[in-house]
Amino acid sequence: MFKGMEQEFLRVFVSESREFIEEVEPQLITIHENAEKTGQIDLDTINSVFRLFHSLKGSAASLGLNNIATLTHKAEAMLDMFRVGKAMIRIEHIDILMRALDMSRDYLDLVEANQSDCGNEAQKDALEGELDYFIQQVSEPETQAKAKARAKAKSKNKLPKLEKTLPQSLSPKDDDKIKPLVEQFVVEAIEILDNSEAVLIELEKATEESREQLIREVFRGIHSFKGNCGFLGFVNLESLSHKTETILDDFLNNGQSLAPEHVMTFLIIIDSLRQGVSDLAAGGVGNIEGQAMFEDLLDQMKIGLIAEYDDHKKIGEILLEEGTITDEQLEQALIKQQAALGEVLIDMGAVDNSAIDRALKKQSEQSSAAGKQSKKADIRVDTQKLDKLINLVGELLIAETMVTRNSDLKDLVLENFEKAVHHLRRITSELQDVAMSVRMIPLTMTFQKLVRVVHDIGRKSSKKVKLNLVGEETEVDKTMTEQIADPLVHMVRNAVDHGIESPEERLKLGKPEIGSVTIEARYEGGEVWIIVSDDGKGLNREMILEKAEKKGLLNKDPASMSDEETFNLIFEPGFSTADTVSEVSGRGVGMDVVKRNIENLKGRTTVKSKSGYGTSIYLQIPLTLAIIDGMLVRVGDSRYTIPLLSIRESLRPLPESITRSPSGEEILRIREDLISVIRLHNIHNKKPQFDKLTEGILVVVEEHGRRIAIFVDEILGQQQTVIKGLSSFLSISEGISGCTILGDGAISLILDIGSLIAKTGGNAYSHY
Amino acid sequence: MSTMNKQSGVNDDDDDDLYDDDNEDTQEGKYLSFRIGDEIYGIKICHVTEIVGIQKITEVPDMPAYVKGVINLRGNVIPVVDVRLRFNMKAREYDDRTCVIVVNVKDSPIGLVVDKVNEVISIQPTMISPPPSVSQSEINRYIQGIGRVDQDIIILLAIEEFLSVNNFVLNSLKQA
Numbered sequence: 001m002f003k004g005m006e007q008e009f010l011r012v013f014v015s016e017s018r019e020f021i022e023e024v025e026p027q028l029i030t031i032h033e034n035a036e037k038t039g040q041i042d043l044d045t046i047n048s049v050f051r052l053f054h055s056l057k058g059s060a061a062s063l064g065l066n067n068i069a070t071l072t073h074k075a076e077a078m079l080d081m082f083r084v085g086k087a088m089i090r091i092e093h094i095d096i097l098m099r100a101l102d103m104s105r106d107y108l109d110l111v112e113a114n115q116s117d118c119g120n121e122a123q124k125d126a127l128e129g130e131l132d133y134f135i136q137q138v139s140e141p142e143t144q145a146k147a148k149a150r151a152k153a154k155s156k157n158k159l160p161k162l163e164k165t166l167p168q169s170l171s172p173k174d175d176d177k178i179k180p181l182v183e184q185f186v187v188e189a190i191e192i193l194d195n196s197e198a199v200l201i202e203l204e205k206a207t208e209e210s211r212e213q214l215i216r217e218v219f220r221g222i223h224s225f226k227g228n229c230g231f232l233g234f235v236n237l238e239s240l241s242h243k244t245e246t247i248l249d250d251f252l253n254n255g256q257s258l259a260p261e262h263v264m265t266f267l268i269i270i271d272s273l274r275q276g277v278s279d280l281a282a283g284g285v286g287n288i289e290g291q292a293m294f295e296d297l298l299d300q301m302k303i304g305l306i307a308e309y310d311d312h313k314k315i316g317e318i319l320l321e322e323g324t325i326t327d328e329q330l331e332q333a334l335i336k337q338q339a340a341l342g343e344v345l346i347d348m349g350a351v352d353n354s355a356i357d358r359a360l361k362k363q364s365e366q367s368s369a370a371g372k373q374s375k376k377a378d379i380r381v382d383t384q385k386l387d388k389l390i391n392l393v394g395e396l397l398i399a400e401t402m403v404t405r406n407s408d409l410k411d412l413v414l415e416n417f418e419k420a421v422h423h424l425r426r427i428t429s430e431l432q433d434v435a436m437s438v439r440m441i442p443l444t445m446t447f448q449k450l451v452r453v454v455h456d457i458g459r460k461s462s463k464k465v466k467l468n469l470v471g472e473e474t475e476v477d478k479t480m481t482e483q484i485a486d487p488l489v490h491m492v493r494n495a496v497d498h499g500i501e502s503p504e505e506r507l508k509l510g511k512p513e514i515g516s517v518t519i520e521a522r523y524e525g526g527e528v529w530i531i532v533s534d535d536g537k538g539l540n541r542e543m544i545l546e547k548a549e550k551k552g553l554l555n556k557d558p559a560s561m562s563d564e565e566t567f568n569l570i571f572e573p574g575f576s577t578a579d580t581v582s583e584v585s586g587r588g589v590g591m592d593v594v595k596r597n598i599e600n601l602k603g604r605t606t607v608k609s610k611s612g613y614g615t616s617i618y619l620q621i622p623l624t625l626a627i628i629d630g631m632l633v634r635v636g637d638s639r640y641t642i643p644l645l646s647i648r649e650s651l652r653p654l655p656e657s658i659t660r661s662p663s664g665e666e667i668l669r670i671r672e673d674l675i676s677v678i679r680l681h682n683i684h685n686k687k688p689q690f691d692k693l694t695e696g697i698l699v700v701v702e703e704h705g706r707r708i709a710i711f712v713d714e715i716l717g718q719q720q721t722v723i724k725g726l727s728s729f730l731s732i733s734e735g736i737s738g739c740t741i742l743g744d745g746a747i748s749l750i751l752d753i754g755s756l757i758a759k760t761g762g763n764a765y766s767h768y
Numbered sequence: 769m770s771t772m773n774k775q776s777g778v779n780d781d782d783d784d785d786l787y788d789d790d791n792e793d794t795q796e797g798k799y800l801s802f803r804i805g806d807e808i809y810g811i812k813i814c815h816v817t818e819i820v821g822i823q824k825i826t827e828v829p830d831m832p833a834y835v836k837g838v839i840n841l842r843g844n845v846i847p848v849v850d851v852r853l854r855f856n857m858k859a860r861e862y863d864d865r866t867c868v869i870v871v872n873v874k875d876s877p878i879g880l881v882v883d884k885v886n887e888v889i890s891i892q893p894t895m896i897s898p899p900p901s902v903s904q905s906e907i908n909r910y911i912q913g914i915g916r917v918d919q920d921i922i923i924l925l926a927i928e929e930f931l932s933v934n935n936f937v938l939n940s941l942k943q944a
Contacts, residue, residue, distance in 0.1 A: 395843055638826070684829045724845045726828070726838065727876055729931070734830050739838060739845050747826040747840050 009220070010115055013059050014108045017068075019445075020052050021101050021108075026451035027052075032094045041082055041089055050079045055227040056104070060117075062220045067117040067124055068107045074131040075100040081135065091459070096130055098452070103127055185228050186281045187378065193277070196221040197270050200263050215258060218266070219248040225273070234286040237276045243298045244269050250302065265301055269294055383478065386439055393428075393435045394627065394722040400428050401719070401743035429720070432627065440475040443521050443530075446485055447472045450492050454517060457496045464503050464513060465496050470520035476528050480621060483601050484530065487594035491532040491617055492517060494591065499536030499615055509612075511535065527603075527645075528623055533616035539609040541566050551575060567607035571595040594619075602737065604703075604754065630721035630740070632748065633699065633712040636686040639748045641721050641740055642710070646701040646753040650715060655694050668698060668709045675700060676760050679711045680751075683735060689713040701753045708757050723750060735759065797893065799915070801886040801922055802869065804851055808886065810915060810922045815871040819885055822866040839868065839879060846870065848879035849931065854910075873931055889922070891915040896924065 027049050034042040053076040060068035075097055082089050103124060107117045196218045203214050222245045229238035244266070251258060258266070276288040288294065404421045447469045458465040500506075500515035507513055520531045545558045548569045558566075569575055573592040594617075598605050603621030622628070622645075630641035651670075658677075659667045666677040677698065681688040690696040690713055698709040721740045730736075737752035799810035800819075820841065825848055827837040834853035838845050848868055853859060860883065868879040899911040912926035 398843065684827065726845065727847045727878070729847045729876060729878055730828050730831060730835065730838070736828060736830075739826070741840050741843060741845070745840055746824060747838055747845055749826065749828065 007115065009063060010111055013063055013065075014112050017056055017059070017108055018105070020056050021105055022445060022448060024049050024052050024101060025098070026448050028094050028097055029451050029455045031089060032091060035089045039088075043083070046079065046083050046089075050076065050083055051231040053079060055224075055231045058227040059224055062223045065107070065111060065117045067119075067121070068104055068111075071100055071104060071107070071124055071128060074128050074135075078131055078135055093134060095459075096127070096134065098456075099127060100131065181232060182280060184378075185232055186277055188228065189225055189277045190274070192221045192225045193270050193274050197267060200258075200266055200270070203258055203263055211258075212252070215248060215251055219245065219252060222248060229286070234276070234280065236288055236291055237273060237280075237286045240269065240276070240288060240291060240294060240298075241273060243295055244273075247298055247302050262301065265297060269298065383439075390435050390439065393432050396428060397432065397627070397720055397722055398741050398743070400424060402745070405743040407744060432720075436477075436627075437475075439478050441478050441481060442473050442475050443481060444472040446481045446488065447519055447521075449485070450488060450519060453489050453492050454496055457493055461497055462502065463496060463500050463515060465500055466514050466516045467492075468516060468518040470518060471522050474521040474523065474528060476521075476621075476623070480528070480601055483597045484619065484621070487597045487619070488519070488530070488532065490591060490594050492519070495532060495534040495536065495615070499534035499538075501537055523623070524620070527620050530619040530621070531616055532619075533614060535614040538611040538613055538615050539567055539570070539607070540611060544569055548572070548575060563609075564607070567609055568605075570607065571605060628721050628723060628750075629718065630750065631699070631718050632716040632742075633697075633710075634689075634714045634716055635680045635684070635712050636688050638684065638686055639716065639742065639746065640680065640712070641748045641750045642699060642701060643750065643753065644718060646703055648700045648702045648707065650697055650699040652696070653693050653698050658693055666693065668693075668700075670700065673707065675707050675709045677709045677711055678756060678760055681711075701757075703753045703757055706757050708753075708760055710751070710756070721750065797890050799889055799891055799922070799924065800869065801889050802867070802882040803884040803886060804855070804882060805857065808920055808922045809851070809882075810889065810891070810924045811869070811871065811880075811927055812924075813888060815873065815927050817870045817872050817877060820868050820870065820879075821864075822862045822868060822881065836881060841870065841877070841879075844877065846877045846879055848881055850881040852881075852883070854930065871927060873928055878931060889917055891917055891922065891924075 027045050031042055031045050031049065034040070034045070053072050057069050057072040057076055060066075060072060078093065078097070081087050082093070103120070106120065110119055111117050199214050199217050199221075203211060206214055222241050226238055226241040226245055229235075229241060248266075251262075272288050272290070272294045276286045276291075279288070280286045404425070409417075450469075451467055454465050454467040457463075495517045496515075500517070501509065501511075503513045506515060515534065515536055517532070517534045520529075520533075522529055541563060544566055545554070545561070548554050549558065553569060553572045553575060571591045571594065575591070595605055598619050598621065601621045603619055606618040606620065607615065608618070609615040629644035631644050631647055633640050633642060649670075653668055657669045659669065659674075661667060666679075668675045668677050677693065679688075680686070688696070688711075693711055696711055696713050697715055698711055699715070700707055700709045723738045723740060725738050726736065735752055735756045736749050737755075738750045739747050740750060742748050795812075795814050798813040800813050800816050801808050801810045803809070823839055825837040825839055828835065828847075831837075834850050836848045836850050836853075838847050850859070862881070865884040867882055867885045869882060869885065870877055870879050872878075895917070896913040896915045898913055899908050900914070910926055910930040912924040915922040915924050
C-alpha cells in the first residue's frame, strides 16, 4: 500500500510542480519588466515567486528528491536577496532563474519516468555554481548604485512582514487569481487531512516496522499542508501545522513511536486544522477557534516528548519510580488523559462547559459545511473515461433518433409518445452539453506559456516586445489546448522575430519603441477564434512571392494572386522569408505546423496583414469536434449532411436567376451576387431525382467569404449530427469531412464545404 | 470525434492483441478461406475480426472503384473493399451469399467483400509454396503464397500489401 501511495505522491508532486513552474515563469518576467520600468522590485510578485520556489523545495525534500531540492534551494536563496532588497534584479538573474526552472522541469520528467531525480548532476552543479556566483557577487560590498537600490527597496521592505500577519495583503488585484488557488487548496487540504487521519488511525493496528513509515506519511502530509498554507499566506493554519510537523519530526528523529494518547492529540489537531480549512472555504482567513489552546497542547506534548526521550521512559514511569505518584494515581491520570480533550480542558479550568459546547456545535456545523464544500470540488478523472463518456453520449443521441424517428411510428398519432419524446430530447441535449463542458478548460495555461517565449525571443533578437493576452478565460476542449500549444509558439515566435522591428527602426518609423504582440481568444458563433497579431512591419507581398517562386511553391501566375492567397503561402512547408536560418526561425517548418494542427482540429487559418502596420493571424476552430448542427439533404437516394454553420440560405431558383456560361458552368444570381452552382450528383456520381435546377433546391453555403450553391433534390431537415471520422483508409477523399449515422442506421456523408469551394474556386463573380 | 474513434479502435485492438497472445498456438497456421469466382482464397485468421452479411454500402466519392464505400457496423463506420475489383476481376451482383469479412490491418478495421465465405482451415507451413514468379504482375505482390489442402489450391492473401495501392493506403494508415 505504501509503495502505491509513494508513487501517487510523486505523481501529484510532478503535476503540481509543473503547474508551479508554469506559474512562476510569467511572474519572473513581470518582475523584471516592473523593475526596469520603476527601478523597484515588485515585492508582491517576488514574494509569490519565492513562495512557489519554497514550496517546491519543501515538497521535493520531503519526497527525497534531493537534486530538485538543492537546486530550488539555491534559487530560493537568490530570490531571497532580491526579496530583502539586497540587490536589484537584472536580466541575468532572470535568465539563470529561468534556466533553473528548465532544469527542474527536466528533473520532473526524470521523476516521472524513474521515480527518482538522479542524473544530470554535472549540469546541475554547474548551474548551482552560477547561482552561487551571483549570490556571492551580491553579498560583496555594494556599489553605490546597488546601495541606492537597496535603500529604495528598503523603504518598501516592511511589506513582506506585513504579509505574514495579514493574508489579505496579497494585493486585491490578485484576488481573482488567488480565488481558484484557495479553492484548490481547500480541496487538497481536505484530502491531506483525511488521509493523515486515516493513517493515524491505521497506526494503532500497524506493526512495529510499518509504524515509522506511517508516521512519515503523516509528516509528509502535514508538511505539504504547511507549505501550501505558507504559500497562500494562511498564517494561523501554517503556524499550527508547523508545530505539528515539528513534533512529528521529533518523533521520527528519536525513532519513537506514537502512543495512543499521542495519536489522540494529533487527531484533535487534525480536526482543528479541518476547522480552519472550512473557515477558509466559507470565505474566511482560516481562523481556528482556540488555536492557542491547541498549540499549547502540542507544546505540552513536545515537553513530554523531550522528557521521555531523555530517559527513554514514560513520564508516568519516572514519576512512579521516584515515588512521586502511586500506581493508582498513574492509572487514573492515564484514564483522564484518554478522556476527551474537552473534559481535560474543563478539568484544567482552562475553559468552562458552555464554551466547550459552543465549540463542539460549531465543529459539527463546520464539518458538515466542509462536506458540502468538497462535493463541489473537483476530482481528477482519466481523460479516456471522459472520451468514453462523450462517445456514449454520441451513441445515445443516435439511438434517440433511432427510436423517436422510427419508421414503425410513421402515420401513427401518438400524443403522449410525442410528449415523452420531447422530454427525452431535452434531457439528452442537456446531457450532451454537460458531457462536452467536462472536457473544457480555460486557455490561461496555454497562453501563459507564451509569456516566456516572447521574453526569450525578444532577448535573443534584442527587440523590445510586450505581450498582451486577451480572453485567457475562454474555455476550449482539452485536446484543442494541446493541439494549439505548438502553433501558438510558432506564431508568436514569427511575430516577434519577423514581425516586430528593432527598437531603433521602430523609433525611426514613429512607432512606440516597444513592439506589441497580442493574443486574443473569443467565441465566434460555434467557433473559437484565436488571433495572434503584432504591430510590426507586416507581410511583404513581393518578398513572399519571390521566395515562393524560388522554392517552387507557386503554381499560379503571381500577378493574378489575391493578397489572401499570397499570404497563405507562408503556411506552405519549406516556406521561409528569413534569409538565414537563425536559432529562432527560418527553417520554414513553423507555419506548416500551425496549418496542419489547425486542420486536424477542422479549423481554418486566415492571415490579414497591412504592410507597415502589422499582421494578424486568425485561427478559427470549431468548438467541438464531436457534434455539429447539420442540415440533412437528399440527392437521389443518398442523404448528405451540410454543417448548418456554413449555410447562408436555401431557395428554389427562378429560371431567370440562372445563367449558363459558355463553358457550361451554371451561375446563380441572388440580389447582387453571382454564385457558382455545384451539382452534387455529378461529383458523387449519383442519379438525382431532378435534373433541372428550378425543380430542386439550391443551398447557398459560405466559407472564407466565398460562396457556392449546392444543388440537391430536397431538404430533409435539421438535426444534431454526431460526427464519425472516416477511416484513414479513405482519407484522400476530398469534399467529405466525415460521416454520421442516421436514425435508420444508414450513413450520411458530411460535406466539407471548405474543400468543395476550393475545388470550384468559389464565387469568382462575387462583388465583395 | 475522429480521434475518439481512433482511441476506441485502439482499445479494441488491445483486446484483440490479448486474444492473439493467448491463442497464438491455436491460431498459428489457421486461415479463413473464401471464394472469389472459382478460386479459393485464404487470409490469416489473426487478421479477421468478424464476418457480416452484405449490407447497404454508402459510396464515398474520389475513391478507386474497388473501394465500395462505408458501412455501419454497430455504430462504427468502416470502409469496404471489393476483393473482385481489387484483383481487376469482373464485378458481380451481390447476393445473399456475399459476405463482408472485417479485418484489422494496422489498427484500422476494413471490410472485404467476397463472393462466399467457406471455412477455417489449417495449412501446414510445409504445404505453402511461394507465389508464382512467372509473371511479375503487380497483383502477385498481394499474394503471400499458395497453400495446398487435400485437392484444393488456396491462394493466401498478404493482407497488408493487398490493401495498399502503390502504398498510399499504408502510408495514410501510418500517418493515422
